[in-house]
Amino acid sequence: MTETAPRPTLEAVAERAGVSRATVSRVVNGAHGVRDALAERVRRAVEELGYVPNQAARSLVTRRHDxxxxxxxxxxxxxxxxxxxxxxxxxxxxxxxxxxxxxxxxxxxxxxxxxxxxxxxxxxxxxxxxxxxxxxxxxxxxxxxxxxxxxxxxxxxxxxxxxxxxxxxxxDNRGGARDAVRHLAGLGRTRIAHITGPLDQTSAVDRLAGFRDVRTEAGSGLIAPGDFTPGGGERAMRELLDRCPDLDGVFAANDLTAAGALRVLRERGRRVPEDVAVVGFDDMLPVAEQTDPPLTTVRQDIxxxxxxxxxxxxxxxxxxxxxxxxxxxxxxxxxxxxxxxxxxxxxxx
Amino acid sequence: MTETAPRPTLEAVAERAGVSRATVSRVVNGAHGVRDALAERVRRAVEELGYVPNQAARSLVTRRHDxxxxxxxxxxxxxxxxxxxxxxxxxxxxxxxxxxxxxxxxxxxxxxxxxxxxxxxxxxxxxxxxxxxxxxxxxxxxxxxxxxxxxxxxxxxxxxxxxxxxxxxxxDNRGGARDAVRHLAGLGRTRIAHITGPLDQTSAVDRLAGFRDVRTEAGSGLIAPGDFTPGGGERAMRELLDRCPDLDGVFAANDLTAAGALRVLRERGRRVPEDVAVVGFDDMLPVAEQTDPPLTTVRQDIxxxxxxxxxxxxxxxxxxxxxxxxxxxxxxxxxxxxxxxxxxxxxxx
DNA sequence: CGGGGCGCCGAGAGCGCTCTCTCCCGCTCT
DNA sequence: AGAGCGGGAGAGAGCGCTCTCGGCGCCCCG
CATH class of the missing domain: 3.40.50.2300 (Response regulator)
Known part of the structure; x- marks a missing residue:
């Protein structure tokens, strides 16, 4: 139980250094226009007393809070x-x-x-x-x-x-999505589907837009709604597989969704990536690296x-x-x- | 660009309500010993002016910061x-x-x-x-x-x-670990191994202690060092399998470790849980629910x-x-x- | 009907700091 | 040598709030 020593004030430092409050203040802050000798004395006093400025008092006058x-x-x-x-x-x-x-x-x-x-x-x-x-x-x-x-x-x-x-x-959600889809297309995949995120979020909207950008170039795209969760990914994947059993590429709006999709693909006997290639988004490590097989995905520098x-x-x-x-x-x-x-x-x- | 209106002060509220600063202060804080009529007037003034106390000024005198x-x-x-x-x-x-x-x-x-x-x-x-x-x-x-x-x-x-x-x-890391191991033992497993966490962390130390508590009751335990990562889990699992090919239970110090162990078990042709049962720790959802098969684990209410x-x-x-x-x-x-x-x-x- | 108490409210003194304003000292310029 | 100038230091006024203290009116009791 150290004594609750009242913290030293500017005043105390000033006294110890034999100068005025104003001078100490100048030194403690930018220190301009104080002679080196004095400044040094002040710094020593600060050191010895273990002075720390009272932020509340400071804010009160400066109106800054840092x-x-x-x-x-x-x-x-x-x-x-x-x-x-x-x-x-x-x-x-x-x-x-x-x-x-x-x-x-x-x-x-x-x-x-x-x-x-x-x-x-x-x-x-x-x-x-x-x-x-x-x-x-x-x-x-x-x-x-x-x-x-x-x-x-x-x-x-x-x-x-x-x-x-x-x-x-x-x-760059949109650009990243484009990259993902182009990557799939570059692999020769032609029936590429997208599982969206919740479309009340701009990131999901933008990723969908990116998908569309490329799919419009390269043909129509298959789209199923997801919600950024593995469960949603599973549901969407099932739906997509039902609608288009021979799809060969999936771009999932995020890694969690991709993980769900992957599970359904395995369950339905599709080999990844041989039959169906899958790309996620986020590069959320604990997920992307742990999926089976490890997930190709779009990384953002968070x-x-x-x-x-x-x-x-x-x-x-x-x-x-x-x-x-x-x-x-x-x-x-x-x-x-x-x-x-x-x-x-x-x-x- | 709204005008940078100077925020109203206690003083301003006091004037508007026709009372003193002290009274406003009393109302704004606990409000004891102020007649209802006055208090109401003050509250209205506060409302109208959109008064918010200046925390810096307050802290300066109370020495509290909340x-x-x-x-x-x-x-x-x-x-x-x-x-x-x-x-x-x-x-x-x-x-x-x-x-x-x-x-x-x-x-x-x-x-x-x-x-x-x-x-x-x-x-x-x-x-x-x-x-x-x-x-x-x-x-x-x-x-x-x-x-x-x-x-x-x-x-x-x-x-x-x-x-x-x-x-x-x-x-309760220790107790949780005990539960995990007892669970394995209760399933009839007799050759139960533990993959530890980094032993410079108390949680890992305690989980190991819990494992030992039960293993001491029920026979010697197999232990391999891990580091709370999937990679560490893989390494440790390989080592354990080499040392004791017929082990039938693994308690991993956390879920990430368990995920790594699970991968090695599959790779080595062990069926989970038939051949080897596995328990993790943490119930870290994105991992525990996504492993294959989904992981039995010890949950803490974080x-x-x-x-x-x-x-x-x-x-x-x-x-x-x-x-x-x-x-x-x-x-x-x-x-x-x-x-x-x-x-x-x-x-x- | 008077005195004491009590409950409410206002006055005022700071909390520890910054910042302006003023003063003083030393130096240069004429 | 005296006036002017500039830079360095101190004095002092607050910033917006809380809290103690004292005064004043009211009620209650004797």
Missing amino acids: AVAVVAAEPETRIFADPYFAQQLRGISKELTAHDNQLVLLLTEGREDHARVGRYLAGGHVDGALVFSLHLDDPLPGLVRSAGVPTVFGGRPGWDDGRDDVVYVDS EEMGRLMARLLLRGLDRGAGAGNAAATGPDTPSGVVLPTTLVRRATT | AVAVVAAEPETRIFADPYFAQQLRGISKELTAHDNQLVLLLTEGREDHARVGRYLAGGHVDGALVFSLHLDDPLPGLVRSAGVPTVFGGRPGWDDGRDDVVYVDS EEMGRLMARLLLRGLDRGAGAGNAAATGPDTPSGVVLPTTLVRRATT
Whole structure:
């Protein structure tokens, strides 16, 4: 039980160093216009006293918090069924840490939570927000908007209606999907089917669009609805097999779906990849590497997405003080950044 | 671009309601000793002005932050290779939210990060900390200790040397392991092997201990070292099969390991569960349900662990103001809480 | 009918910091 | 040698809130 020593204040440091509070403040922060000798004395005093600035007092006057909120809707199964979100968090955390910002995590579920988040954001407790909004009708974006906090979105918001002040980072779902389907086509497959994700999510919509892009080039495509779960993949695969017993390629909207499809294919006696080639999406390691055979899939650099989101936000914050509101927008801040994907070939193609 | 309206202050609300700052403050907080009529007037003014208290100003005087840090070592592969951590976070978040506390996430990797975390914690920016420390030689616990912040640990700390002021929440790794092995024994299996986790983690140590508890009762046990990865599981399984070709039961330290073992068993022509029965640990859904056949495993309620950690910490905080330091300890605060596990039987046994 | 108590409310003093404003000192320029 | 200038340091005013304290009115009891 160490004594609850009252933490030393600026005042204490000043006294010990024999200078004024103002001087200590100058040294502790940027330290400009303080003679080396004095600065050194101050630094020593800080060291000896173990002084740490009181962030609350500082925020009170500067109106900055050096803190950023990360807002995510918790019921999103994908957020908790795979390491996706954790990786994104890691990227965000790294970038924020590098700029001495704190990460305040806000997980929501349900209406009342939205109100809470809105209040928190509007309360000016953080300098900006990173918001994950995957659904087309997500109330979060609007809420954040009206809270007037600089924001960067993770994933293309559903209502990206050409407004120029929405900043987001997404991976190239459409391009990745095209690559996947072209890969199948390049293997000589001609009857290629797609199992979609839930179409109220932009990522699923974009992957479907990518599939269509190529299928339109190369003939009609077979499509069955899925929901990003293995169960959904199984159902869709059965349906597809019934409709077109001789299909020879499947592009699944994500790896979980592909895993389900794979099971049905085996159950129905199809050999993979000989009879049917399969491509997934995400390269969600614990799944993609564990399927039998290991899954060919489209990888996105999730951690980099997180890092980029944070970087964009912080950049907007630096300048943004003027505009202050709505978004980390600016002449040279791109409104949407789309990260490339890469095809990872394993054994299902 | 909404105008950056200066947020209304207590003063503004007071003026509008025709009362003093003190009265508004009373209403905004607990509201005791204010007549209903006045309180109502104040509430209306708050509403109309959209007043939100300035947390910085409040913290400055109360020395409370209503914020808790969650500290986790990021290189922990398990944290980012599975949804484990995310689920724990969810539990924590729910509990904190219910008590109007914020969650500040601190991810560390490497030495310099430790220093940073130490400084942050010592800086008194948060009221307490939830620390995940899985390794025996983790520097984090000591660091947190010396920062003098009330703390609850996730997972039994390696140095739980009987000190009574370390509060932690863990799941019953040892008991769960015993259940798993007894289950195998109950199925008539007599040559049961164990693939361990990395033995610098208490969870792996405890699971091994559980295995030994039962094997000591029922005869000697075959043990091979693993590392919580599928690759490690494969290696260990091969070794075990070489040493004891007629083994008929395997208890793997976690599901990933079991998945690897399963693959080797199939490759070596063993039927599961007919020839060899397999039990995992964790019930990590995307893995346990996707193995072939689906894995019998030991489930822990991870979200509940998180929630409990938060609850314990908050409870300690309420009272703890006096002691202030070291830990959320108190006469009726248990030092270690161990959550029960349950065996989930699927198709590998 | 008077005094004491109690419940409500306002005044005011800070919490620890930043930042502007002013002062002072040393130097150059005329 | 005196005036002017500029850079370095200190004084002091808050930032928005909480909380103690004192005053005032009301009720109750003697």
